[in-house]
Amino acid sequence: MRSSLLRPTTPRALLRSSPKPRQLLPLSSRLPPPPPPQPCPARSHSSTTTTSSVNETEISHFSSLASSWWDPHGPSRPLHLMNPHRHDFIRSCLSSSPSSPPCSSLTYLDVGCGGGIFAESAARLPTTTSVTGIDASPVILEVAKSHAKRDPSLAQKLTYINCPVESLTLPPVDIVTCFEVIEHVDYPSQFLSELTKFVKPGGWVIMSTIARTWTSWVTTNLVAEDILGMVPKGTHDWNKYLHEYELREWFQKDRTENGEKKWGEARVMGVVFVPGCGWKEVRGSEKIGNYFFGVQRLA
C-alpha cells in the first residue's frame, strides 16, 4: 500500500491512484453490509468478538506498543502532548451550546481508550462523575488498568472494559470521545452508528483524526514514521484517514425516524504538531492534517 504512495504525486492524483478508495462516502450506499453485531457477554474482560469494527492487525500493532504507552518520552509522546488540547476542545464545544449538559457532573465514554491517557485525565477532573474507557486490545487495557492503580483518585470514577463498541452495554453518557481511533477502523460508518448510540440528547460526540491529504501523508507516514521514527512504523494507514467534511456529511445524513436533524452543527479545530513545541491550534489546518471534531446530539 505504502509503495504506491511513494511515487511523487499531487493530492488529487494520489486520491485517484489510491487502490482502496475511502469507503465512508456515501456511507449508506457504498459500504458492504457490515456483519451484524453480536451482543457482547456483558463487560467480559476477554471478549474480543470476531465481528467488530476493529481490525485485528491494528489491535496487534497497538498491543505491541503497550509497554511504552505511558513513557512520556516514548512513541506516545505526541498523544500525551495532545491530551490537554482535547480538554480545551471539549470545553469549547460544551460552552458553545446552552443545551449542553451541566459542566459540574459529566459522564464520559472513551472509545478506543488505549492506555488511558485521555480516560485517566477525564476522570481526574473535578467536574467528572464517571468515565468508561473501552478498547478492543486486552493487552493495552491491562496497561491502562495497572497504570490507573497509580492514582488513588481514579478508582471511584474510572472503569475499563475490554470490548468493541458494538458489544458494549452502557447507559447513555454526556460525552462520547474517540481520539485518534476512527482512522484505524475498517468500517467507520458502522463504527459511528455504534458509538453515537451512547450519547444522551444534549451530549456531545468528540473525535479527533487526520485529514487524508498529501500533507498528512508526508507528515504522519513519511516524516513521523519513516524519517524521524517519532512514531512506530505501521501506526498510520493513510487510506483510512478521514476528511472533516466526510464526518460532517455523515452526521448531517444521520436523521431521526421522522427525518429530523439528529445532530447540531459540527465544530472543528485543526492542530499542527511542532517538534519541540508540541501541538498548536492552527485555524484551517483541519483541511490538511490533524483535527478535532465535535458534534452535539439534538434528539
Add this chain to the structure above:
Amino acid sequence: MENLLRRRAAFVCHSCVRSARQQSWRNYSSVPPRPDIYDVVCVGGGPAGLSLLTALRANPNTSHLRVALVEAQDLSRIRSWSLPPDKFSNRCSSLTPSSVKFLEQIGAWEHMARDRVQPYQEMQVWDGVSGARIEFDWAGAAPNTGTTIAYMTENLNLTSGLLKRLEELGGVSTFDNARVEDITYGEETEELDLREWPVIQLSGGKQLSARLLVGADGANSPVRSFANIEAKGWDYNRHGVVATVELEGEGWGGEFTKIAYQRFLPTGPVAMLPMPGNYSTLVWSTTPSNAAFLKSLSPKDFTAMVNAAFRLSTVDLEYMHTQTSGQDEEYSWRMEHTPVDHRAVPQAVTAVQEGTIASFPLKLRHADTYVAERVALVGDAAHTVHPLAGQGLNQGQGDVQSLAKTIEYAVTHGQDIGVGMSLESYVSERYAANHVLLGVCDKLHKLYSFGSGPLVPLRSFGLSAVNALGPLKTFVMNQAAGNGIKVF
C-alpha cells in the same frame, strides 16, 4: 469482575460516587500504618513554601487539592510575630514590583504590616576603588514604569502575612514543630500502586504520602537529596554581615524618595537599604575573618566601620580592620582629611540596634534540575544566589508563581500534577531565567573583588558607560525590578 461491576455502579448515582469517594479518603487517613494521601506536601514553611500553598489555596481551580505543610519551626509564633515600630528584624529582603503583584494576587500583601514595608525609588551604585558611579532613578530613566524600584521588607513580616492569609483561606494540614525523619516510597497493594509516591516520615510517626512533594526546604534541601538531584556551585568564602541601623535622618530624598546604596569594595559589596523612618538595613559582604571582626566590635566602633565603609578609601578601611578597638576616633580623624560628597552616600549611621548584628556564609548553588518524578524544588532548595542584587527571595517567588501556574494547568486539564510531564513547563520557564541571574550576580561579585590591576579601570569604564547610556540603564533597572524583558 465482581469488583468491576461494583465500580461500574458508580455512574448510577452521582451522590453515591461522592460518598464512596469520601469514604475511601477517610479510610486512608484512619488506618494507622497507611500514610495520609495528599496532592501536595510542601516541606518548608519559608516565603517560597508558604507562597506556593497560598497560591494554590487562593485559586478556585486548585483549591480542592489536598495540601499539607511540614515545617520544623513553631509557625504560630511566626504568625503572631510583631515588633515595636522602632525595632526592625535584621533579615530583610527587597521585593520587586512583580513579586509584590503576585503577593497581591494571592491575597497575602494586605495581611502584611504595611507600615513596616519601605519602597525605594532610587539606587546609587559605585566602585569603591575608582569611584565610578551609576545612578538609577525611575523619574529620569523610565517614566512609564512607575516610580518604585523595589520594596524593603522584613522576611518575618512576609512569612507572618502569608501565614495569616493561609489561616484565612484554611484547608492546609499543617505539621509544624515536625522534623522530616526520612523520605521513602510507597507500596503496592491490590488496589493501589504507590511505588512512585514519596512518603514523608515525620518525627512522631506521622506518614504523609505525596502526589507531588515540593522541596521548599532551603539550601540544604532534604527533598533535593531524596530526589537525587545534585546542586552544583561554590562557596564565595565571604560572609554577609547584616544589622539594623539608625541614620541621622530619613534619607537625603526625604520620606517619599528613598534611596538604596551599594558600594563595591574589593572584599565584597556593602549595601545600605532603606527601612521606614530613620532606619536602614545593612548587608555587608566581606571575608569570614572580617565578618567575625566586625561582629566583635563595640556598637560605637561597629557604627564607625559602617560609616567608613561608605566613605573612606579602601586603604583606610583596610587599616581600620587591623585596629583592635578605637575605630570611632580613627574614623572621626580620617574624615577630617577625606573629602566626601555627603549627599552621594547614605546619611551617617548614628546607632546600631542591639542584637541585630549577624552573619551568614554566601554561596552559589544551582540544582541540576528542579523536578523529578513527583518532586519539585522551589526557592533556595533550587538555587542560592549572591545577595548583591537582592534577587534571592524574588527568584523564589518567581518559581512559586510558575509552579502554581503549572499545577493549575495540569489540574484543569486532568493531568496528574506529580508526573514529570506535567511539570515540564515549570522547569523550562524558570531554569534558564534563574541561571542567567545567578551567573550575572556571580560575575559582578568576581569583577569587583579585584582591588587593583587592569580590571579596575575597565570595570569603572563599564559603570560610567552604563550610567551614560539611558536605554541600557533602563534595562538594568527593569531587571532589578523584576519586570525586565523576558530573555527566555
